[in-house]
Amino acid sequence: MSGTSLDGIDIALCKIDENSIQTLQTKEYPFDKQIKEDVLKTISNPITLEFLGTLNHKLALMYTNAIKNFLKEFEVKAEKIIAIGLHGQTIWHSPNKPYPFSMQLGDGSFVAKKLQIDVVNDFRSGDIANNGQGAPLTPAFHKSLFDDKQTAVLNLGGIANITILTKEYLGFDIGVANILSDYWIQKNQKTPFDKDGVWAKSGKVNEELLRVLLDDPYFKKLPPKSTGREYFNASWLEDKLKNFSSINAVDIQATLLEFVSIPIIEALKTKEIKRLIVCGGGAQNKYLMEKLSNRLNKIKVIKSDELGIDSNFLEAIAFAWLAFKRINHQAIDLSAITGSSKPTILGAIHGKD
Numbered sequence: 033m034s035g036t037s038l039d040g041i042d043i044a045l046c047k048i049d050e051n052s053i054q055t056l057q058t059k060e061y062p063f064d065k066q067i068k069e070d071v072l073k074t075i076s077n078p079i080t081l082e083f084l085g086t087l088n089h090k091l092a093l094m095y096t097n098a099i100k101n102f103l104k105e106f107e108v109k110a111e112k113i114i115a116i117g118l119h120g121q122t123i124w125h126s127p128n129k130p131y132p133f134s135m136q137l138g139d140g141s142f143v144a145k146k147l148q149i150d151v152v153n154d155f156r157s158g159d160i161a162n163n164g165q166g167a168p169l170t171p172a173f174h175k176s177l178f179d180d181k182q183t184a185v186l187n188l189g190g191i192a193n194i195t196i197l198t199k200e201y202l203g204f205d206i207g208v209a210n211i212l213s214d215y216w217i218q219k220n221q222k223t224p225f226d227k228d229g230v231w232a233k234s235g236k237v238n239e240e241l242l243r244v245l246l247d248d249p250y251f252k253k254l255p256p257k258s259t260g261r262e263y264f265n266a267s268w269l270e271d272k273l274k275n276f277s278s279i280n281a282v283d284i285q286a287t288l289l290e291f292v293s294i295p296i297i298e299a300l301k302t303k304e305i306k307r308l309i310v311c312g313g314g315a316q317n318k319y320l321m322e323k324l325s326n327r328l329n330k331i332k333v334i335k336s337d338e339l340g341i342d343s344n345f346l347e348a349i350a351f352a353w354l355a356f357k358r359i360n361h362q363a364i365d366l367s368a369i370t371g372s373s374k375p376t377i378l379g380a381i382h383g384k385d
């Protein structure tokens with residue numbers, strides 16, 4: 033799994049059967065800096081088809097090398113692995129246009145042939161073909177793990193997505209998690225992210241800017257809805273900041289963190305939920321977790337680690353599960369989440385031979 037944060041490649045080795053999933057090993061590998069630049073360039077600039085094809089290959093090579101290292105380090109033979117669930121790198125997600133699509137790069141055939149392991153990728157196109165958003169897909173996995181009717185699961189990656197498991201089953205992309213605060217701290221403090229939310233905590237929320245950020249039409253849309261870096265990105269933020277040149281950088285960071293938490297609180301306030309299980313890198317942000325706990329005072333906010341699932345790897349584990357579903361020809365019903373018209377077998381198989 034490599035997600036919208038472009039911060040690493042998460043690998044999870046899982047043993048899965050119909051009724052259980054066991055995670056045997058996990059490890060994060062670095063995301064190549066030049067490839068990260070190429071992905072960002074692809075999202076924000078016109079590029080040639082040659083550039084796109086080359087990036088498709090470079091990502092495949094990076095994933096192949098990471099998996100090779102993983103197998104070596106944990107002494108796992110390729111022939112022991114039934115399949116790799118390869119999310120790929122989302123470069124454009126456009127589910128609402130007349131010709132909808134979601135594009136993930138990282139050539140699956142290349143990875144399968146080089147590693148001699150079957151690969152499942154392109155998990156989102158089938159859902160979109162059946163009139164769904166193509167995202168988020170992990171709610172189906174959250175439901176299989178935690179379905180006790182009083183739970184919500186929150187992923188705080190680059191984008192934030194929620195799964196609500198009450199009498200109603202709901203899931204959608206809430207909005208931004210770390211994309212904008214990562215950008216802002218990289219620009220102003222030259223560090224990759226705001227560790228534990230310390231910088232945001234030292235600033236003061238600017239209510240006027242907050243109102244402008246929250247005024248974006250995405251927050252007024254009803255689910256099913258999904259979004260990504262092609263919408264919430266550096267240009268989006270810089271555009272909103274045009275009339276706020278006098279605010280201190282640290283106060284902008286504080287406002288961005290508040291901007292992350294408010295739509296989460298809004299999404300949960302009318303729901304009958306007793307616990308919120310948080311995963312994704314943002315679960316490590318102590319200040320954000322503190323804020324959520326304080327504001328959602330009737331809801332117990334925990335990290336998925338407390339339930340035995342490493343919060344940094346829950347998405348990677350989900351894609352192993354999705355690959356299991358594809359290999360076993362099992363359709364997944366995401367109609368309540370993505371708005372798809374029927375249960376769909378998600379993913380494309382690239383054989384090792």
Ligand SMILES: Nc1ncnc2c1ncn2[C@@H]1O[C@H](COP(=O)(O)OP(=O)(O)OP(=O)(O)O)[C@@H](O)[C@H]1O
Nearest residue numbers: 035036037189190191210225228312313314316317
């Ligand atoms: N200790 C920490 N304190 C604050 N933030 C953290 C910490 N550790 C990680 N993060 C944040 O988590 C981000 C990475 O999250 P994650 O790996 O879940 O994203 P992703 O999977 O790429 O995104 P998505 O789920 O949108 O595809 C980092 O970019 C950083 O902002």
Ligand SMILES: CC(=O)N[C@H]1[C@@H]2OC[C@@H](O2)[C@@H](O)[C@@H]1O[C@H](C)C(=O)O
Nearest residue numbers: 122125167168169170189191193205
């Ligand atoms: C198009 C795309 O890559 N979407 C990601 C992104 O990252 C978080 C959120 O936006 C979610 O919708 C999705 O990822 C997870 C794995 C999902 O499909 O559930």
